[in-house]
Amino acid sequence: MVGLLLTMAPAWCALNVVYPRIDERPPDDYGYKVLELALAKSGVPHALSMSKVKMNQERARLLLERGEISVLDAGVSADFEARYDPVYFPLDRGLSGYRLLLIHKERAPDFARIRTLGQLAEMTAGQGPGWADIKILSAAGIGVKTAEFASLFRMVNAKRIDFYPLGADEILPLLERYRAQAPDVVVEPHLALHYPFARLFFVRKGDQELRDAIHAGLRKAFADGSLQKLLDLDIRLRDNLRERTIIQLDNPNLSNAFRQIPREYFHLP
The missing domain is CATH 3.40.190.10 (Periplasmic binding protein-like II)
Known part of the structure; x- marks a missing residue:
């Protein structure tokens, strides 16, 4: 299985990063694009690829624990925060x-x-x-x-x-x-x-180098505006939410760590 999923990185690469090819997501899903941007902005030498094998999200979670993929992105949950190391930055800005x-x-x-x-x-x-x-x-x-x-x-x-x-x-x-x-x-x-929510990147427990590289890259991409440009959230929210009745729900499952993410990183229409 490992041979099907991983691509060998050049010797000079500090990080060989494999992102899962999820069945239900389109090839141009923004998770991969945001990860690509974050790693580029991090300044850390790396090789980024997508797994050759398609999988559902449950399979991706298992393979992340085994180290057969490097990172996945998913909606924040207490279970995921305990199971993996989260990158506390809303990659979709909420x-x-x-x-x-x-x-x-x-x-x-x-x-x-x-x-x-x-x-x-x-x-x-x-x-x-x-x-x-x-x-x-x-x-x-x-x-x-x-x-x-x-x-x-x-x-x-x-x-x-x-x-x-x-x-x-x-x-x-x-x-x-x-x-x-x-x-x-x-x-x-x-x-x-x-409801208060966001997609986060999650890495395998103990993979501090990759977690820190992604976090640093996301902060830099936000600071220079390239993350906002990539997501183009203003247009999406305006087109989708104008004139709608918005029903607010509580999210009782948010951790203190998630609540401490700076508000500026969330898009607030």
């Missing part, structure tokens, strides 16, 4: 805390009437196994059913769940990618969820 809803087109009138969390809690959401969002939604009183990523699109299409919340930055390309499996699914046009 945009993943804004969620739009995939629904069956025939359910649009039902969702158009929703204005409060209590009304939304009458609906059932779908999430992937082990996702940090499950605890957030459940704590807010929203019922959750879990299934594999692609299956959730089919479940919305079959009305087996009422809605499937996804990040405002990713929902449209993901819906188009799975359109054949979900021909009757649309993005609900009136609502958005928001």
Whole structure:
């Protein structure tokens, strides 16, 4: 397996960094692009590659523990913070805390009437196994059913769940990618969820050199504006969130370390 995943680095490289090729993410997902930018800004000699083998997120977590990949990015959770070494910088500047809803087109009138969390809690959401969002939604009183990523699109299409919340930055390309499996699914046009959240990079326990290189590079990219330019969050948030009713949820699972991330690193529309 190692031979399939890793690419040998030149002898001069201090860091040989392998990023997982995740099944459900598009090839141009910004996680890899942000990592590439951060390592370039860090000034640390490195070789960055993507794993040759595709995998789901659960497999990526296991391979990170084994050292067969070097880093992954995922939504912040207490479990991940205990299991790996986090890089405490929101690589998406918190945009993943804004969620739009995939629904069956025939359910649009039902969702158009929703204005409060209590009304939304009458609906059932779908999430992937082990996702940090499950605890957030459940704590807010929203019922959750879990299934594999692609299956959730089919479940919305079959009305087996009422809605499937996804990040405002990713929902449209993901819906188009799975359109054949979900021909009757649309993005609900009136609502958005928001809770304190972010995607973080996680490295294997004890890999302080890589963790520090990524952190330093992200801070430099933020300071010179190249991170903001890469993410282009202003346009995305304006297009996705204007005129929507935003339902605020608490996130009871945030660690003190996450709460201490400087507010300036988050985009606050």
